[in-house]
Amino acid sequence: MVLRLPTNSSPHLIFKYIDRSLNLGDVKSARNLFDKIPQPDIRAWTLLISAHTKHGFTAEAFDLYRKFRALDIDHDKLLLLSVAKACALLRNLSKANEVHGDAVRFGYVSDTCLANSLVDMFSKCGCVEKARLVFDGIRCKDVVSWTSMASCYVGHGLPRQGLVTFREMVFCGITPNSMSLSSTLPACAELRDKNSGRQIHGFIVRNGLEGNMFVTSALVNMYSSCSCLKQAQLVFDSMSRRDTVLWNVLMDAFFRNKDCEKGLALFYRMRNQGAELCISSWNTVIVGCTQNGKDELALHMTIETQDSGFKPNHITVTSILPACTNLEYLRGGKEIHGYAYRNGVTRDVSGMTALVLMYAKCGDLENSRRVFDTIGRKDIMTWNTMIAANSMHGNGKEVLAIFHRMLELGVKPNAITFAVVLSGCSHSRLVDEARSIFNSMEKDHFVEPMTEHYSCMVDVLSRAGCLEEAYRFIREIPIEPSASAWGALLAACRVYKHVELGRIAANKLFEIEPHNPGNYVQFYNLLVNAKLWDEASEIRKRMRDHRVMKTPGRSWVQVRDRVYTFVAGDTRNKESNKIHSFLAEIGEKMRLAGYKPNTEFVLQDVNQEEKEESLCSHSEKLAVAFGIMGLKGERTIRVFKNLRICVDCHNAIKFMAKIVGVEIIVRDSLRFHHFRDGSCSCNDFW
Template sequence: MVSKPSTSLPSHLGLKFLKIYTHSGDLDSARRLFDKITHPDLRLWTILISAYTNRGFPRKSIELYTQLRKRSIEPDKLLLLTVAKACAALSDVAKAKEIHEHAIKFGFGSDLMLCNAFIDMYGKCRYCQGARTVFNDMPAKDVISWTSMSACYVNNGSLREALEIVRKMCLSGSRPNSMTLSSVLPACSGMKDLNSGREIHAFAVRNGMGENLFVSSGLINLYANCLSFRQAQVIFENMPRKDTVSWNVILSMYVSNGQCEKALQLFHQIRGEGVELNVASWNSIIGGCMQNGLTERALDLFAQMQEFGFKPNYITVASILPACHDLERLRGGREIHGFCFKHCIVEDVLVGTALVLMYAKCGDLENSERVFERLPRKDTVAWNTMILANSIHGNGEEALSLFRKMMNSGVKPNSVTFTAVLSGCSHSHLVKEAKFIFDSIRRDHMVEPDSDHYSCMVDVLSRAGHLNEAYDFIRQMPIEPTAGAWGALLAACRVYKNVNLARIAAKQLFEIEPDNPGNYVLLSNIYVTAKLWNDASEIRKLMRDRGITKMPGCSWVQVNDKVYTFVAGDKKNVQSEEIYEFLQHTSEKMRNAGYSPNTDFVLQDVDQEEKVEVLCSHSEKLAVAFGILNLKGRSLIRVFKNLRICGDCHSAIKFMSKIVGVEIIVRDSLRFHHFREGSCSCKDFW
């Protein structure tokens, strides 16, 4: 064990101990020793500064260098090299410029090694102009100079310039090496420049670099990105040695091409061959399963990942959380939240935003808000998600309040922000506010309104009953009206019983999306309500002729971690008899409290008594009744429906919430309804 000097030391003795401490990684002891040296010379400064840089403490390196300059000590080439490396690690462009100026001041401005380091430094600071200035002023350039300049352009997105610099390199007589090729191949890949990539491939083969690990990985990525999957596969199979990067590239190729099953086969092959997977491999295959709708498989892989000793990171969590955007998997989402909390990644903005959305889509707005408030940093996506969460839950005022807080915090809104806040206005009858925000999109924020913004404004006007104004707005739109705009108008025509505008809107929708059954059903329902039986019959015939079938409505509720699904008139549930008895018994109490069945929502041509029976058997009523019968001390029920909630069911569930004394949350195809004490969060405006 090395004894630690306790008094001030001359430089020659301090040098010996300082080397021992820095080589062993004991930087705290090294710093204490350094501070006890009366007049440390340049060599001692360089040893300690280099140790901080190489051990991953670049900020301390910069601080020490600043102290050195305050003492008017002149740096040498070695010290400037290590400080340049620290600036690159910190991406500190201001300090990088200062170090470059010092190099020129002290006579090192033309040194080849330093100039190469400065090109790399400026590249990592995302300052291409500085790198180019150094490069152009160099009296002589070697392969490292050209390669560093190429890498600088690639890292900063100047892909064409990266390719051009390598071409100039060849014309100058310098011969690219494997690092040059691997640095420029991402430029070809990013531009999908297959021809240039093939030229580089041919050069690599001619010059004995075709089997280089880094070049091969770059070529696989190039061909995969240019959709030359067979060529990518051939290179991969012929690689004498495969690292995790090459495995990940080929794995990602299958995932991005939608070949999830093939990707899974490869993934299991990787594991079978004993290849060391890093977390990126797991992330790639989990993300691929999610993109291809294999949510159950993704959740299984997430569990396996942890069983095999891999720790999911923030990318893993953000990828898997969308699998929990449903009532059935809310418990799984909560478990992932617990994992995030335990492993201290819950405050990551990407993870936090994914959790906000997960809770919101599962009907748990309180937890959604709680996660959002605890985020130490909120970017545009985080604000957008919280605004959207409140919009879909019918909290238009809160969505507007969040929008104003976002503005005040200095975060710049984007197109999605305005879609989210306008959607909140449409669900909460905030017409005046919506008009002001819509007018401000271009005027105050320099964002060009898109089809979603126009559709939202049509929805705002239509839901508020301003149907003629909404129709005029559509006709005056500077862009082609979308199905969203016409669909909003058609939906409002049913609420406000405007048959003429319904015909106009439906005609447009039949042309824009001729296979969407919802438009036909909605128009037919409007005709039935208006007792235009022949017109309704014509629409149903048109559906049959076009082979279009109505999507059956279903609702589901979770009880004791199991999800139960119901369709209209369902009697398959083991408690079906109890469910119908409960509804009949509750119906009497509801009528006494003022409820009157709205038979306009029964489209069959049957007598009034049968219509009431049909209403009683709607899927959302059955699901709510089943949830109430199985409360077991709970005070909250969550029901999801695949279509819009029926108007009569909406009214009935309001009465149920008051009579039974529970909160009932129903999510339909458009939004959430929170029923409490006989009222709904939508204020009967949906």
Template sequence: MVINRFLRKSKHHNPCTKMAPSVPTNISSHLGHKLVKAALNVGDFKRAHQLFDNIHQPHPITCSTLISAFTTHGLTNEAINVYTSLRARRIKLDKFVFVAAAKASGTSSDLSRVKEVHDDAIRCGMMSDVFLGNALIHAYAKCKCVEAARCVFDDLVVKDVVSWTSLSSCYVNCGLPGRGLAIFREMGFNGVKPNSVTVSSILPACSELKDLNSGRAIHGFAMRHGMVENLFVCSALVSMYARCLSAKQARIVFDWMPHRDVVSWNGVLTAYFSNKKYDEGLDLFSQMSKEGVKADVATWNAVIGGCMENGQTETALEMLRKMQNIGFKPNQITISSILPACSILESLTMGKEVHCYVFRHRLISDLTSATALVYMYAKCGDLNLSRSVFDMMPRKDVVAWNTMIIANAMHGNGKEALLLFENMLRLGVKPNSVTFTGVMSGCSHSRLVEEGLRIFNSMGRDHSVEADASHYSSMVDVFSRAGRLDEAYEFIQRMPMEPTASAWGALLGACRVYKNVELAKISAKRLFEIEPHNPGNYVSLFNILVNAKLWSEASETRILMKKKGITKSPGCSWLQVGNKVHTFVVGDKSNMESDKIYKFLEELGVKMKLAGYKPDTDYVLQDIDPEEKAESLCNHSEKLAAAFGILNLNGKSSIRVFKNLRICGDCHNAIKYMSKIVGVTIIVRDSLRFHHFINGNCSCHDLW
């Protein structure tokens, strides 16, 4: 009655004043406990704190109750402040207060506070208590401090199942799954029987390590001890089998589950998509809604990511639209999954839309999303926007630096790639294997031979990165693109490992540019052995032989292709106008504006010839008369796409054309003239790199 009257005291005040009920001072311990508890029961945390501060000598139970209540309701700062005030007032504390304070500090990931609680418990001589020890292990685990957690564990005289479970899960959650499994095994050797929490927390270690054998052994233990009806254990088993690429076993566990939550559905979905069982995954996703299970953001991310993993880019975008229409907001994981779709489709418009979403929802601080944006813009042909995103990133890891270096390399900016590499080193970011591949690629596209060789030699000497086959191939490319073919061939012969198709392919490609027939034959012969069904190698050799007027040998190459059933990939070019992608093949007349395109090319051709353009008929491989050769060059897909883009500029100053094969020499020369006469920047991405045609010049300096 006294408590109720006190809480209702405010009703006797003038209602117009809306004054809060007064808080009595110097409350006794017994009454204070009841008042605080009553305030907490009605959710008045502020009043509970005020009452607590006026208790002359609060009982430890009151202290732990208030701290725990604050922590449970997400008010960890208030919980920690209560503990701090107790220390300042020199209130006598018991183990339950220390436990509550440890949980509050751990929940807020406040390592200094956890250490403070730990030190106080040691001074009070309470560290022999296993309950308190377990709370501190868990708190240190929340702070990712495995060493301190291990020290607490080692100091415990008695260790129960919670102690072992807390330590093993601490290792797993701190990215040390192998050590977590070792603790789990040690637990068994010490005669402590794992419970369902132990099993569900250690299975992610098997997932991370892709240790299927250990996962199966733990599954067997769970079955023998009646844990397979536990929802958390089963969900962890499904996830483990999914990560270990055992979709069949994941589905068996899933089907045997008496109750399934959305986490278990997500696990088996991931299992199907990760195992390239795309159709089964989509069927299961449809079944999920039929059974009344509500998908969450993780479900949609699993489906979108699964579509991307299985090359279903358009379906991934469709799923994103459905996700948003239902009312779910994409998060960082969604963005990281869908941005590669924009890169694959090379859709700058779509990429900008995603970027706007990222900006509006303040996801740009996410390192993975920002890095994906850097790559997307570079892949879609806008290196300036790529660099802008990179420069605005508040934090950059080695992946972000690698992405920017590779972006410059693919656009032929070798000097900028080198400068980025030097800045990266100056800022203390340690390069990895990918870094050197990107830098040397930039050197190859810019004919920076000495710089490339210097970078290659510095790998092991200065950075402790061992050069692998891809780095040796990159160095071959550096020599080859610069026309130093003999050095490239000698470098291949000195390689400490078997030369790869990339190395021989780099040499073969350069042989066409520099018209070295003998080395071309040697390179092609090795490539026919390494990858006998790659049509590009046969076509390259055929073109080299035709240009050298070696008709008989060229015919033999064509016959060899026919015998092996190898067909050349048809060349095509495409570009996006508005929201539609327009594709062109050689001699294409399917476009609605075909008449306008050919008429425009004819008129432009006259101006180009007056400006000095001469069709290079060496790139026409058919044995036809010169006039027909010149006419056939006008029908190449990249010229048609460029003409269509110019006709549909709609006020823009640049167009972006993409081609699945290498741009031919005549088209490269022609588009230079087109850019000068029309006054438009034409960006062409072929199978090797980006070409920026501006005012009659190309960024590759005609050395692609």
């Protein structure tokens, strides 16, 4: 609707028409009418600036203010209030400083109402110091003054100062209102200060503020952050109205505190009660399932998200990829990658980094590299992930190349960077390079070595056969050596047949990890190889006495859409007879090609023929055989094992890969092994 202005209208009448236009939301007409006033008074300027701010034209509001300033007319409090609100929305510190300067110049800076607005303005502009300067200049501080200052601190990552300000307010005799409470409780949440939170809760109950949704929501969040889930649920259940955010907050708290069943129950209750779900609700439950080891359920929830009409976003993609990683579900990961590409989610660095890790951990290093290369602005986590990917696949030279490229681009390495780089050096026996990088940590990059870095260096030296140097290094570590350090030394002693050092390492490990079966097995194998039968028997007896059970070996392989799991001697698979027939058939070809079974570490007290039959039934051999039988034109088989691959299986799979003419990738508990043309990427050292 366009308001027509009578000719020769007085400024007073024009002002009325401006007011009518603004009431109708027609800012443009109001501005046109305003321009017809020969000398608009301060009331007209204030009205128009306020209207522009109210309707979202904050930049235009400030432009009007600058035109007003050029007229050199005295300001008043209402005008400054209106323009302070515009600056708060603009979040422009330079403009905020202009307004503050005018407030000082015209003597309004100590006015409580205007000063409160200025504190909020500087807070929104990110300048805590200026907000405090204005706050300290207020002669008569009211509840809004204190709340604005406390909220400013909390909102800018200074929760302790926010809580102190709140306490000062109470000490000064100012009674907090609902805004004060809902602004301060997040400080208790961030500080995990449940005692202060409970005191504020007591005040809320005494003053009958439990009905305020903002206050109770802040209470639920505070108790959830402090892991006081019983109290959080009590407050939550007492509320007559709950918004979606609140449901998500409590649900997330249950998942974070490893109470997955209650988190899921709350999600189902949310659905059953008709609460409004949003994509954040689905993301919360997907993340919760992944964090609590329910990876298959996380994948199911992702499908349900889409079936319910929600479109997964970059958070969904980043949340579900770890489930594919944990399950080694390469096909599912590829489908998610395809979805991300089709829906423009590939710009999110965290999601793309999760893709890099998923491909690497599922044994597809080539696709991991491709994804990494497409990421534009890589953060330190992205670089660390790509370095770790090459490290776990035994590509030490590539690890160093990526690390040096990262440094050349000016990316600052952190403690994780050095851990994955040193690990990569250990798998490729790059001793000199590892020494150089370890020595540069503090000297060049100001990163103090931690337990994992010392353990990595022990591993580097041990794998390279520098056992005496590794032992000296352990004794010189300025902090208590970890089980990883002694374990690396023991593993190398088995390979290099160094019984004395192996005995020292084993005894240390029996002290640190008395119930870790891997340590006993490693030392037992070392003794058996040295033909120290009596001492080996003692280790077996010690395991029985301490009730230490050897972890059963388990291998799995994906064929088409299903994952098939095998244990040693497994006959549960319906193709079991065919698997064993295939192994017998290929076994003959392997023998003709020079394969000799390695029975050194077979624990059973049986004859040689039975030992060889036992080796033939190891879980990794069964999984590889089944994978080969299921090939339909593919050139790669990926097998995963929960323990270290045994010496005989490692040797056998080299022959199998050459005879069948495919690449066989096996991921054991230590690293990936790429078997091609009769050799392995680990160079027979793992």
